[in-house]
Amino acid sequence: MSNAKTTRVTIELTADLANAVAKAAGANKITVEEAIGECISQQLEHALRHRVLIQRQNDVDEALLELASWSAPERRPNRAQETICRYRSADAE
Numbered sequence: 001m002s003n004a005k006t007t008r009v010t011i012e013l014t015a016d017l018a019n020a021v022a023k024a025a026g027a028n029k030i031t032v033e034e035a036i037g038e039c040i041s042q043q044l045e046h047a048l049r050h051r052v053l054i055q056r057q058n059d060v061d062e063a064l065l066e067l068a069s070w071s072a073p074e075r076r077p078n079r080a081q082e083t084i085c086r087y088r089s090a091d092a093e
Contacts, residue, residue: 011036 013021018032025035 021035022032025032028035030038
């Protein structure tokens, strides 16, 4: 049924979709199974990239909220303003 590199999965397709997949596979000189596997692989990669982008966007949003808190005196965290930036001028102590 399966080995270390592959797993067999059974799916049902409508006749129209099965014909379209068979036509695309033939045009690319690959099997229908390879075409479907490639489609699944591409969709999973797309979903993973989307998830990473959303996480990065959330990280940026959190950082922007923290920066915004520095401009509001009533909500300013109780810490030295030097901690807002990790870069220092060459003549700084």
